[in-house]
Amino acid sequence: MFGQINSVGLFGMNAFPVTTEINAYKGIADFRIVGLADASVQESRQRIFSALANTKITLENKTFVFNLTPASVKKAGSSYDLAILTSMLAVQEVIKVDLTRAAFFGEVSLGGGVNPVLGALSMAIEAKRNGMEELFLPYDNAAEASVVAGLKVYGVENVLQLYRLLTGAMPIKPHKTYVPEQPAYHGLADFADVKGQENVKLALTIAAAGFHNLLMLGPPGTGKSMLAKRLPSVLPAMTFAESIETTQVHSVAGVLDKNAPLVVNRPFRPVSHTASAAGLVGGSGIPRPGEVSLAHNGVLFLDELPEFDRRTLETLRQPVENREIVISRATGSVRYPCNFMLVAAMNPCPCGNFGHPAKQCTCSPMAVSRYLGKISQPVLDRIDIQIEVNPVSYNEISGEEPTPGSKGESSAEIRRKVERARAVQEARYRSLGEKGAGVFTNADIPPSLLAEVCVMEDSARELIKNVFDKLGMSARAYDRILKVARTAADLDGAELITKKHLSMAISYRSLDRKYWNGG
Ligand SMILES: Nc1ncnc2c1ncn2[C@@H]1O[C@H](COP(=O)(O)OP(=O)(O)OP(=O)(O)O)[C@@H](O)[C@H]1O
Ligand SMILES: [Mg+2]
Ligand SMILES: [Zn+2]
Numbered sequence: 001m002f003g004q005i006n007s008v009g010l011f012g013m014n015a016f017p018v019t020t021e022i023n024a025y026k027g028i029a030d031f032r033i034v035g036l037a038d039a040s041v042q043e044s045r046q047r048i049f050s051a052l053a054n055t056k057i058t059l060e061n062k063t064f065v066f067n068l069t070p071a072s073v074k075k076a077g078s079s080y081d082l083a084i085l086t087s088m089l090a091v092q093e094v095i096k097v098d099l100t101r102a103a104f105f106g107e108v109s110l111g112g113g114v115n116p117v118l119g120a121l122s123m124a125i126e127a128k129r130n131g132m133e134e135l136f137l138p139y140d141n142a143a144e145a146s147v148v149a150g151l152k153v154y155g156v157e158n159v160l161q162l163y164r165l166l167t168g169a170m171p172i173k174p175h176k177t178y179v180p181e182q183p184a185y186h187g188l189a190d191f192a193d194v195k196g197q198e199n200v201k202l203a204l205t206i207a208a209a210g211f212h213n214l215l216m217l218g219p220p221g222t223g224k225s226m227l228a229k230r231l232p233s234v235l236p237a238m239t240f241a242e243s244i245e246t247t248q249v250h251s252v253a254g255v256l257d258k259n260a261p262l263v264v265n266r267p268f269r270p271v272s273h274t275a276s277a278a279g280l281v282g283g284s285g286i287p288r289p290g291e292v293s294l295a296h297n298g299v300l301f302l303d304e305l306p307e308f309d310r311r312t313l314e315t316l317r318q319p320v321e322n323r324e325i326v327i328s329r330a331t332g333s334v335r336y337p338c339n340f341m342l343v344a345a346m347n348p349c350p351c352g353n354f355g356h357p358a359k360q361c362t363c364s365p366m367a368v369s370r371y372l373g374k375i376s377q378p379v380l381d382r383i384d385i386q387i388e389v390n391p392v393s394y395n396e397i398s399g400e401e402p403t404p405g406s407k408g409e410s411s412a413e414i415r416r417k418v419e420r421a422r423a424v425q426e427a428r429y430r431s432l433g434e435k436g437a438g439v440f441t442n443a444d445i446p447p448s449l450l451a452e453v454c455v456m457e458d459s460a461r462e463l464i465k466n467v468f469d470k471l472g473m474s475a476r477a478y479d480r481i482l483k484v485a486r487t488a489a490d491l492d493g494a495e496l497i498t499k500k501h502l503s504m505a506i507s508y509r510s511l512d513r514k515y516w517n518g519g
Pocket of ligand 2: 224303345
C-alpha cells in the first residue's frame, strides 16, 4: 500500500514543503525512514508506536517505509511525527476525509498526546503558500496558525482525537480565525511621570520617529532607565506585516505567549550585561534567534553599557548595520531578521559623577578613560543620537514651578507626533518607487538616496560645511547627522532641513568628542 501526506519542514525561520511518502504491507513489524532524516526524526518510531498502543489503535499493516521528500533536504526534529502517523493511518484505509490539500505537523508524545512545536507560524504560512487549505497541528499551536487567512486550522490535543476526526467518528470545528488586535498602550509607563528632562524627551521623540539608535549618558539617578522604559509608549503601532515577522521570530524562539497569537506591541528587550554573545545575537547548538532578533521591529535596551563585555558589544556591529543576522553551522546557515532600535544608557565614569554640575568625581583620569574605552568607536559610530542626561533641578522635581517651555507631555501626545512623522517618511519613500523600496524610516536611508532626500536650506548647508572641516567629521558621522536632521524636520512638517534641525543633529554627536576623543 502506498500513500502520501503533506507536511512542512523548518530550518531556522525558513519553512519548506515536505511530503511524507509511505509504503506499507502486512508482515513483521518494521519502521524505516529515509530522506535525510536525522536521529531526532528516526526517534518518531518510538513515540508513534507507544502513542498508538496507548490510544488502543491497532494496525493491519506492520511493515513501514517512509520517504520524506524532497529527499535531498536535511530534516530534523520531532515535528514530522504527526504526518508520519497520519500516513500510517492512511494506508490502513480508515481515513474518510480528503487530505490532498491538508498538511500535518506536530510532535507525538508516548502517552498519545500531541505536543506543540516551535515555528508553527512560519510553517502555517508556508503551508498556505504551497496551496494547502487545511492544517492539522498541535492544539497549543492553533491560535498562532489561525493568524494565516484562508487556512482552516485544526488543533488536535491527542492522537485519539485526530483518529476520530479523520475517520469521521467525531468531527471537530476548525480554530476560530484570528481577528487582528490593536496594540495595547494602556498600562505602559508614561512620559508624563518624568519631570523636566525636556531635551532628553525630545531626543527620544526624534529617535522614535526616525527609528534612530540612541545613547543616554549621565550621573546615577537622573532618570535614564526611567526614560528608556517609556519608549514603547511612543512607538507607532506595528503594521500587520511587522507583527507577522516579529511573531515568526518569537515563535521559533519559543517565547510566544500562548494566549496572544500575534505580537502586536513592539518588543522592548532589556538585555542583561551578563548576556553572552550567543544570547545577544543568536546561536548555540541549533541556531536560535538572539535578543537582537527578539527585538525585531522594536527596541533593544542595553542599560549600563560599559558593564558589557567589550567583545560581546562588538558582535552587535554587523546586525546593527545589516538588520539581519546570519548564523552559520555545518548543517547550513540560518538567517534571522533584526531590525531593532538600539537604546543604551551609561554613567560617564565608574563613580558616575564625571561632568556633574555639583558633585565631585573621585575617579582617576585613567579610570575614566578605561571605563569609556569599553565602548569602541565603531560601536559609537552606529549610534545616531547621543545625549547627556543631567540632574533635574529642585523646582522641576518638586513641581513647585513649571519649567519655562516645559509642556510635560504625555506619551499619547508624543506618540501622535511620532506617528505623523512616520507617515511623512512612509509617503516619501513610497513616492520614490523602486529607489525607495525597502526604506520605511529615516534610519534606513541608503547612501545613494541621502542627497536627494536630505535637502537643506542654504544656511544649513553652510553650517554643515564649516562643522565638517573644523571637526574632521567622518563620512559615516556626516550621513548620520543628515538622517537625524531629516527626522527633526519631518517632526516639524518641514520640507527642507533648516539650520535649527541640523544644529540639533550635530549636537547629538558632540558627546563623542567631549568624552571619547580627548574631551
Ligand atoms: N526626571 C525625573 N522625574 C521623575 N522621577 C525621576 C526623574 N529622574 C529620576 N527619577 C526617579 O529616580 C529614580 C531613578 O531613576 P533611574 O533609575 O531612571 O536613574 P538612572 O539615570 O537610570 O540611574 P543609574 O545611572 O544609577 O542607572 C526613578 O525611578 C524615579 O523614581
Ligand atoms: Mg539606570
Ligand atoms: Zn567618577
